[in-house]
Amino acid sequence: MAQIICRDLAIGYEGKTAVQNINLSVKKGDYLCVIGENGAGKSTFMKTLLGLLPPVSGKIEFYDGLKKNEIGYLPQQTEVQKDFPASVREIVLSGCQNHLGFWPFYRTKEKNYAEDMMKKLQITHLSKRCYRELSGGQQQRVLLARALCATRKILLLDEPTNYLDEEHITWLKRYLQDYENAFILISHDIPFLNEVVNIIYHMENQELNRYVGDYDHFQEVYAVKKAQLEAAYRRQQQEISELKDFVARNKARVSTRNMAMSRQKKLDKMDVIELAAEKPKPEFKFRYGRTPGKMLFETKDLVIGYDEPLSKPLNFQMERGHKIAIVGTNGIGKTTFLKSVLGLIPAISGECELGENLQIGYFEQEVKGENKTTCIEELWQEFPSFTQYEVRSALAKCGLTTKHIESQVRVLSGGEQAKVRLCKLVNRDTNLLILDEPTNHLDVDAKESLKKALQEYKGSILLICHEPEFYQDVVNEVWDMSKWTTKIF
Numbered sequence: 001m002a003q004i005i006c007r008d009l010a011i012g013y014e015g016k017t018a019v020q021n022i023n024l025s026v027k028k029g030d031y032l033c034v035i036g037e038n039g040a041g042k043s044t045f046m047k048t049l050l051g052l053l054p055p056v057s058g059k060i061e062f063y064d065g066l067k068k069n070e071i072g073y074l075p076q077q078t079e080v081q082k083d084f085p086a087s088v089r090e091i092v093l094s095g096c097q098n099h100l101g102f103w104p105f106y107r108t109k110e111k112n113y114a115e116d117m118m119k120k121l122q123i124t125h126l127s128k129r130c131y132r133e134l135s136g137g138q139q140q141r142v143l144l145a146r147a148l149c150a151t152r153k154i155l156l157l158d159e160p161t162n163y164l165d166e167e168h169i170t171w172l173k174r175y176l177q178d179y180e181n182a183f184i185l186i187s188h189d190i191p192f193l194n195e196v197v198n199i200i201y202h203m204e205n206q207e208l209n210r211y212v213g214d215y216d217h218f219q220e221v222y223a224v225k226k227a228q229l230e231a232a233y234r235r236q237q238q239e240i241s242e243l244k245d246f247v248a249r250n251k252a253r254v255s256t257r258n259m260a261m262s263r264q265k266k267l268d269k270m271d272v273i274e275l276a277a278e279k280p281k282p283e284f285k286f287r288y289g290r291t292p293g294k295m296l297f298e299t300k301d302l303v304i305g306y307d308e309p310l311s312k313p314l315n316f317q318m319e320r321g322h323k324i325a326i327v328g329t330n331g332i333g334k335t336t337f338l339k340s341v342l343g344l345i346p347a348i349s350g351e352c353e354l355g356e357n358l359q360i361g362y363f364e365q366e367v368k369g370e371n372k373t374t375c376i377e378e379l380w381q382e383f384p385s386f387t388q389y390e391v392r393s394a395l396a397k398c399g400l401t402t403k404h405i406e407s408q409v410r411v412l413s414g415g416e417q418a419k420v421r422l423c424k425l426v427n428r429d430t431n432l433l434i435l436d437e438p439t440n441h442l443d444v445d446a447k448e449s450l451k452k453a454l455q456e457y458k459g460s461i462l463l464i465c466h467e468p469e470f471y472q473d474v475v476n477e478v479w480d481m482s483k484w485t486t487k488i489f
Helices: 042-049 088-094 109-120 135-151 166-177 188-194 215-250 257-269 334-340 376-381 388-397 414-426 444-458
Strands: 002-014 016-027 032-033 058-060 071-076 154-158 182-186 201-202 207-212 294-304 316-321 324-327 350-352 360-363 432-436 460-464 476-480
Touching: 002 042, 002 334, 016 042, 016 154, 016 182, 032 042, 032 188, 032 215, 042 154, 042 182, 071 135, 088 109, 088 135, 109 135, 135 154, 135 166, 166 188, 188 215, 201 215, 207 215, 316 460, 324 334, 334 350, 334 360, 334 432, 334 460, 334 476, 360 414, 376 388, 376 414, 388 414, 414 444
Parallel strands: 032 182, 032 201, 071 154, 154 182, 324 460, 324 476, 360 432, 432 460
Antiparallel strands: 002 016, 002 058, 201 207, 294 316, 294 350
């Protein structure tokens, strides 16, 4: 029996329709994934299901006794969430609020359930820590634990693998494979999708189309469907051309006028096939600047951390031409290490010596603050000598449409914001790229383009990433920070 049914649903944001004519049902055992390029409307769809956004038109109906408070929801992290001043335990426990009914206090049952979820996601040792003090990956695990505490029948997960390390992605994969009820997932992590979903909904050109099977099967069927549509379009265009030609040549003659009118009626009644306009695919290409010295940086007994040490004394060297991936569990200091190398935060002890002639391009994991400038203004601030044509062209090459380019950065999706930040990076001369989880939020096409650009880049790379499928073909060395951390999990 269906638990959620959408009938002729249209969704949108700030008065603009993103997707229309949505007709779908969700029943127990459905493992759904909604896919599509950045900005297609996937998160908007999820928020509309939850009642966080009103539908533009149409209906969302709940059956099988399902209530909204029985749905667990993992949203994409926002700046407000990242800065929430509560403890980890309080946030996880808040997921149980909907189960209390009119009872004003948490019972032993809810407390034990929350403790169990924290244990499974290995955040028990963080229970008294303030949420805002945690790393991005630790925060994601807290929000995930909260969502799992909230759910009884359906899970809604928006980019759940973002920020998670490989160990916890594997844990989540197993959890979802064994999940008894239904879940709706938004993700661009293809290996993850292939392991957990059995139904794909593809969001494209303001439509939502259903495909049964995993992502690989979707790609096969979609390619065949697209080829069939293009073939039908060509046949119809040929027919239209022939009919128009006949009408033009014969409508003036008395003897053939009736035949011409008959063909004109056929033309008028014809359901014309339209091919969707090809949207620009992102094309990233990093500019290589001057040649740096042989030694890019060297750490001498460097101990990283904030209030307390996160690492043993580190003695690393990075030479010109090296491409290195930094991996390890969430919260062990990977981002802190990058910021210490860059001099953005002071080390607890020791030092890091930078080499000569460095031109560093830094992609930060997240940029704090709500950006109210437009994409055009954002790029103009970085490159004031650019003409408007050059600004628009640069943003378009990174996969942004005219609508996105003219919008404020703050209203864009996470993936679109990442493309704006990458646009600033690719238009600057660099010889060392320092990238902190650059694949978060990016759609499949953008990931592929970024991977190709990094492979072709002539400079050196220091990269934090939790996707082996991405970094293994890019780097020639892997540093596992787990070997040097002082943190015990």
